[in-house]
Amino acid sequence: DALLSPDKPLPLVVERDGGRVPLTVKPIKRTSNGESMGELDFSPSYGDMPVTITRVEEGSGAAAAGLQVNDRLVAINGTPVGAQQDVQQAIQAGKGAPIKLTIERGGVPQEATASVRQMPDGQERLGIGYNAEEPVREAGPIDAAVYAVERNIEVLRMTGNAIGQIFTGERSARESLSGPIGIAQAASNAASESGLAGLIGMLGFLSLNLGVVNLLPIPVLDGGAIFLLFVEAILGWIGVKLTMNMRERIQQFGFVVLLLLMGFVITNDFVKLASNWRNSDTERPAATAK
Template sequence: MQTAIAFIIIFGSLVFFHELGHFVFAKRAGILVREFAIGFGPKLLGIQKGETLYTIRLLPLGGYVRYAGAEMDTVELVPGYRVALQLNDEDIVTKVILNQNDKQLSDIVFMEVEKADLIHDLWIEGYDEEEQFVRYQVARTAVVVENGQENVIAPFDRQFESKSVGHRFATIFGGPLFNFILAFFIFTAGALFMGVSKNEPILGDTTSDGVAQEVGLQKGDVVTAIDGKKITAWDQMVGMIQESANKEIQMDVIRDNKPMTFTMKVQESVMKQGKEEFRKGVIGVTYGGAMEHGVIQSIKDGGEQTWYWATLIFKMLGKMVTGQFSIDDLSGPVGIYKVTDMVASNGLANLISFAGMLSVNLGIMNLLPIPALDGGRLIFIMIEAVRGKPVDRRKEGMVHFVGIMLLLLLMIAVTWNDIQRFFF
């Protein structure tokens, strides 16, 4: 149950902040946002607030922000269509009602539509119940009601495609950007809560199966040298040990103000990443130095951790390009759930670091130039900026549709691999 809660909180937060980035920049650009959704598929919960519908959907595999102006978003009033109009005191239409029971609308004006423009000039004309020709202006905030559902109309200047290249680029880029910002705050909060290592070469607890305990090293020992080379920092010591797998080393320490020397053979740890095996030396000891608590140190650590994970993920992507990684090495929601379970069992510090890493990963993956992802959409916007006119929307839509289908197939394959890896 704890794993499920941790997974829901972490994954839900990453998706929420990603979509919030799109939402915030869309609002700043004046784009009408129809829906802010967490999840896909059938709606489980929906709350209409202002012009936006906020929903939670069945499949927790992501989310989306639906902007005004999409093909399915357009309301077309064809000639001969009978509608009911609600007018304000200045005879401006504030509500256009479709498919309603006449008996419920006795106080509203009825019209048989001849022509209408609910996008550019905002008017509607036709014939009233006395067959007199009438024309009304439509308010910019007018609502269209169909089958009981209300939607604010979307004048062209409030649609996504009407905005400048810069505004559209910022709106799409806002999602990944908020993931990077979230990662920074997660790492910073973790550092504030648990402190930042002072990087002192002081030993902490030793593991029962490690060579450190075997040769007699103890918690609190201060490492001063390895093989005669002076040690001044924990990461320096770790680096030397990792490079000494299966080699014998001599470690000088100070214990209770007395110098001591220990000789040991460094153990080897093997970790697989894709087709490649990484071997490093370990002696079975944790960090035992002091931790700093402070805002400045925590902010610095938050930035360093965000940068570290971003560069590491880019290196992993490079290995995918060169064939060192395959589809069998990728993980989907099932794999992330299992890793969450393992990480959560190792303490809050590891869980916080894992959440920050996932946020960085989500931001970077969405920026990849793949159709249907944010990166693919940004490519089309940049092409438009260079050539001075947009790519044909139908062609772009087809490219994104193909991308969605391929991503769905990839998700199915990755999920199946996860199921086989962890349950069979």
């Protein structure tokens, strides 16, 4: 719900000192690749989760410090690392100063010092990608199937809410809809951030979304065919029958709508790309001036 409700208050119930406390939170609006989404500025604690480096950018401060993929981040500036947000907070708190890193490589602790650098895209960062090893609970076939169904229902609910927000004007279609370029970017980000599991999860998410779109009452889609059968049944009750010519006109209309939708999402992808490039070019001189 937070993902679909940026800058909107949401009810939240927390457990504190053995009692339940009702609260209200407002997700922060964040824009990524031209799409706006809500993000909570806190995350649940799963206990200590090992954080492993998954990517080291060439020419970055991390590369200069000798950091390598599969290094485990143990501490930053003497503060133990137990979750991904610990890394983000420590880097931001450093404010550009050299960062002392304690890593574990092959089971052997090592020390390294890295600095945030300006990268070719004009942004300043340490130059690492990292991922936390979230706890995994073993489950049997039945528990796994139940969990899968529950997750699919949740994704379908969120997809339905997003589509509803588009039709009611609460959510911009330009920010919410993506074409093949946007899908490729999302899949690439999922793979780089979470590996194969993230990619498979993204493909499953896309499959569910395509299934929902296919059920929209647009002629030439399955949802349109179902809707047309429903209309024919109603008309049959009053003695009216759709002629073949009317069917063809309806199918042609649906085909045009589908082409327009495809053109919109593809154009939207290019607009988002151009916007990202423009923002990158705008930020570059400011970063250079530092």
